Amino acid sequence: MADNRDPGPAAGPGLWTDLDRAPLDGRAITRALVSGPRASWAEVTVVPRTGSTNADLLAAAPTAADRTAVIADVQDAGRGRHSRSFTAPPRSQVTVSALVRLPGIAPDVVGWMPLLTGITVVDVLRSVCEVDAVLKWPNDVLLTGDRAPGKVAGILVEVAAGSPVMTVVAGVGINVTPTAAELPVATATSLRAAGAAVLDRGTIARAFLRAFGSAVDDWRDSGWDTAALAQLYRARCDTLGRSVRVTMPGEVVLVGTATDVDAHGRIVVAPEDGSEPVAVSAGDVTHLRPVVDTGE
Incomplete structure (x- = not known):
């Protein structure tokens, strides 16, 4: 397992300068999701730094196991919809990508994956972080209310090439601790700004991967039915x-x-x-x- 510590420019080896933005504990995350009693993922890798977690998983897709995830402490070249850049201060976000295989799914139904991912993020932020999260179509996650409303999370779902079974990579970026001055645009917000009950990135990442895996399982077990999924989406869609x-x-x-x-x-x-x-x-x-x- 790689050393997940990412020292700031003024820090010595193994140290970091911002105690509110400590590195993720990769060993604890892996134990919880891969080898613990509630294990549900084949492989979860926590990396100190990468350009894009989605790009990493797309490159590995032909040989990666179903339910493989990459979480980055720092992401330098994150991408949103329409190839928009997606950046934030080091260790201030949850940046995670998850690879899932969807055997038997019809190609015209795969377009629901970004919406399913959005449902999952909203539910995790509501239940774990205790914030008022909603969806703006198709999958922007917003916080509502009087305190720091705005976009708190972005989602990018991409189809992986070179696999005999339909495979997608779902990437999620959640603003956890950026201050107002650190947010890229005035319409963005963060969990800290909204007074969230939980700001621990490891807790949020684990909760998302567990919920996302369960959501994909439920959808698969329904025969990839979209009617119930549409109802879940409508109930969370502020648009x-x-x-x-x-x-x-x-x-x-x-x-x-x-x-x-x-x-x-x-x-x-x-x-x-x-x-x-x-x-x-x-x-x-x-x-x-x-x-x-x-x-x-």
Whole structure:
């Protein structure tokens, strides 16, 4: 097992300078997830530093075991949707990627994996960190409420090439301890800023991997049924009922009310001009105003 300590520039060997951002305990994480009584993962590697945990697992995908995960203390070249950069101060985030194989899944159903991952992150942040987490379609994780609302986590799910069984790598980055000055944009937030009950990155990473593995198992056992998954997603999606602006590929802009998430995971928008609803499979969503109270 590699030494997970990552000394700061002013530290000597084996030391770090920020006591609030101590290195992850790779041995404890591996024991809990791989060899302990609640083991559910084949291999979990905690690395001191890497460019991208997703890139690492995609490269290893042809020979990696199902349920292989990589967690990075420091990630230098993280990627979000549309190849956007994803960076944060050292040891201030949970950055984890998980490889799962999906035998028998239909290709047109794999698009639900980013949404399933989002459901899992929301549930972990609610139950473990005790914050008000919701989803913005398709899989941005937001914190709501009066204290430091904003985007707290990003998700990138990619299909791995070179495997006979459908294989995906789900990458998650959660802002744990960045201060307001350290956040990349004004619309971002962190668990610390929101007053989360738990800020231990190892605890959060373990909880996510356990919950994610269980969620994939449940979905597999259902025969990859999307109806129940869609219901779980709708219950956590803060986009539904809102007036939204969707910027689609080709810079096409749609403004209207988000009314549903359909069987394919697409957001359904009723245009403000009264024309027929549009099911959007890809686009950037901006929430324009709060959810309308229908009185129901």
